[in-house]
Amino acid sequence: MxxxxxxxxxxxxxxxxxxxxxxxxxxxxxxxxxxxxxxxxxxxxxxxxxxxxxxxxxxxxxxxxxxxxxxxxxxxxxxxxxLEMRIHIERGQLLLGGVVALALLMLLLTVIANTPAWKNLTDDGTELPPTTERIGELILNGPFLLPFEVVSVLLLVALIGAALISRKEVRD
Amino acid sequence: MSDFRALFASPVFNMSEHFFPNINLQDKLNWAEEFIQNVVIPRLPEAVASHFPVEIGTVLVMFACAGVFVGVVPLLPLVLVLAERKVSARFQNRTGPMRVGPWGVLQTLADGVKLIFKEDFIPPQGDKLLFLLAPYIIFACSFAVFAAIPFSEGILVSDFNIGIFYIMAISSVIVMGVIMAGWSSNSKWSLLGSLRSAAQIVSYEIPLGLSILTIVMLVESLSMQEIVANQSNGVFSWLIFRTPFTFIAFFIFFISSIAEVNRTPFDLPEAESEIVAGFHTEYSGMRFALFFIAEYANMFAVSAIAVTLFLGGWEGVLPGYDILGGFPGFVIKSMALVFLMMWLRWTLPRLRVDQLMNLCWKYFIPIAFFNILGTGIWGLIFPEDTLISTAISCAIIYIGLITAYKVAGRTLAQKPAPQPS
Structure with missing residues (x-):
């Protein structure tokens, strides 16, 4: 070996x-x-x-x-x-967190088990082509153009919302 | 005419090739692996040889590169700190350091030795672990940036295919070190400084990234070497003159860079008159020196990146000739920008926080978005870079500069002159 x-x-x-x-x-x-x-x-x-x-x-x-x-x-x-910023954890939170973590673990394991693609991957030492160009093509010129634009609009809305919340009230 | 050409083709003008042989890491990696394969392994005992990893060669070369950078880059601040002091002295009609060595050239060396032997004080009320770690994060990140900067055709550590994006990613980590230093010192000056720094760096990263995007749109690559290769046809093929929009982008990039490295007029994070020294107030000795080295290394790094992106990198001003090209040309161009930074520092007063944020969010970011739109339209009109497109671009830049000069002159003339108090 x-x-x-x-x-x-x-x-x-x-x-x-x-x-x-x-x-x-x-x-x-x-x-x-x-x-x-x-x-x-x-x-x-x-x-x-x-x-x-x-x-x-x-x-x-x-x-x-x-x-x-x-x-x-x-x-x-x-x-x-x-300097002293301590987190207090109560028993109820611990339980809830544990349940959520377990559920997430199950979900991930299911996805991993049901994805056949990764089992066929072998490392034969070949270098794959750089991904940057493909990602750009897919996002800006391909099937993911609409989701990309929708996400950017969502971010814009969040930005405007943040500005609205944080601005000072001007009274006159 | 022929004599003229012969002169430029003579070895005198091709000095950089003569003195600075190409150091391409990929060749060295292959060489190191072959060396291990052919020389080291046959000499080893049978049992070890079959398991001996050839890749050790690669790792050793990487360590050697890192060693060279850690050894050479601190020399840069050594020069730059002295230059800064001499420049500031000239601006203020002083002489600057004169005692140590001829014209005080050894002053920084003496200061460095002093800092090494000073006590490394750790605030007892602070967070010791984070306090000790913070300088290393800043130091390591500012050095990691140098790995992607092409100093010449052959002198670069690695030509990543995501070069400029890697630089942005690594330099965005520096702010973590700044926050770490400010918080763990448990001092109000430090905390204020680091909060200011975080706000400033996070804000100015946006116009910086958007300006880089205009370049990436024109070059269609993130690789630093390809960006340089795109500017190989003399001074008018440099990306700054390629479109009017990149001309604006250069200034936004450069000013945002000054804000990123916390220098005057954007030095609020370390404003001496308000918060002592900002996030590194509590540091002393060698840890303080690390901050100092990182700051000056950063200053050179952002200048080098600006040169690579906009001012032709290691390509010369005339196609085919090595004037202002190669390694010396690259360093000269970068140092010119560093000098510009020092000039600004000793000329302009510090901005207020609201002015700083206004400049970024209300002016730079909209202009940078406009630049991206404009570059896109320019690319549609001139899909190929031709003589005509360059001529039109230069004409627009010229007219724009003249107009800006006249408008600025008129606006200033309308303002009442400040009365001496």
Whole structure:
């Protein structure tokens, strides 16, 4: 059997993702959880690179780390500048969360079991063509044009809504 | 005429090829793997040899590249910090540092040595783990950007097919480090600085990305090398002159870049007169130096990216000749933009927060969207880049500049002159 480094790097990324995800849900300090989530998102981006989906990996980092996570932290710091931000978890929440997590796990396992495509995938070392061009074609010139436009309108509505909520009332 | 051409074709004008041999990583990777395959493995014991990974060669070359960057890039701030101090001194009619070495050229080195030996103070009330980690995140991200910048035809670490997108992704992580530093210091100055920085960077990323999009629309590729290759026909094929819209996009890109690297007039995150030093107030010693190195490395990186996207990258001003081209040309162009940044810093006062946000959301983002629309229409009218399209573009830019100059002059003339107080 030929020895390659690829599995090691893959398991490195997988371990990084899972371990940091565990930290996210177990740690009590909300800011630590957010920074741990950053490591998780990076790990997932690394796994995308392994699937030769580099565009997706960069998008993952730019949207989740550079955008959403920053906004989460921003919200936390705006609401409380104190260092001690503890999360209190009650038993009822724990139960509900467990049920939801189990349901999600079942759903994902069903999808994985019923998707035949991935079983036929073999790593024969060939490099797949870059995905950027295909994604662009599909979104802007193909079957996903309408959903893409609908999503952008949805985002615009959300943007206007946010501006409306946050603006000051002008009384005269 | 022939003498003239011969002069430019002489080795003197092709110095960059002469002194800077092509360093293409892909060749080196193959070379390293072949070296392991042919030289190392036959010398190993039988049991080890059959399991010995050839890819170790690749990994070693990657480590070597990273080592070269970590070794060379800090030299850049060494030069730039001194340049900054000398430039500011000239602007203020001073001499700047003069004591250490001739004309004070060794001043930064002395400061660096001082910083290494200073106490590394950790605020006892802060969050120790995050406080220690933050400088590394900022440092690593600003260095990772350099991996995709093509310094010359052969001097680049990797020609990603998503090059410029990778740069945007990595540089958007820097803000995480800034927030981490500001929050873990447990100081109000730091927290205020990091909140300001986060708001500023997240806002200015939008016009920055939209300006890059105009370039990507014209080149039809995200790869940095292909963007440069698209500008190989002399100064008028540089993307800044290709359409009037990219001309506007360059200025939006450059000004947003200044905001991204937190420099005056956008230095609210580290405004000395208000919040001490912003997010790195509590840092000292080598960790402070890391922030400093990252800041100046960032400054060079955004200039280099602007040069690659708009000003021809390592391509020269004349097609076929190596004037302002190759590695030296690239560095000269980037340094010119760095100098422009310093010039702005020591000329303009700091913006207020509302002015900063107004500029971004009410002016830059609409203009950047208009640019994208315009570039699309331009691409429909001129599907191929021809002499006519370049001529029309340059004419529009010229007329636009003259008009802007006259309008600005008239507006300023109408304003009452400020009275000395």
């Amino acid at each position: 030929e020895f390659t480094l690829k599995p090691f790097i893959f398991y490195g990324f997988a371990l990084m993702t899972i371990a940091s995800a565990l930290v996210v849900v177990t740690v009590r300090n909300i800011v630590h959880a957010a920074f741990s989530l950053m490591v998780t998102l990076f790990g997932v981006a690394g796994l995308y690179v392994f699937l030769q989906a580099d565009f997706l990996a960069a998008t993952q980092v730019i949207v989740y780390v550079g955008g959403i996570l920053v906004l989460i932290l921003f919200g936390v710091m705006m609401t409380s500048g104190r």
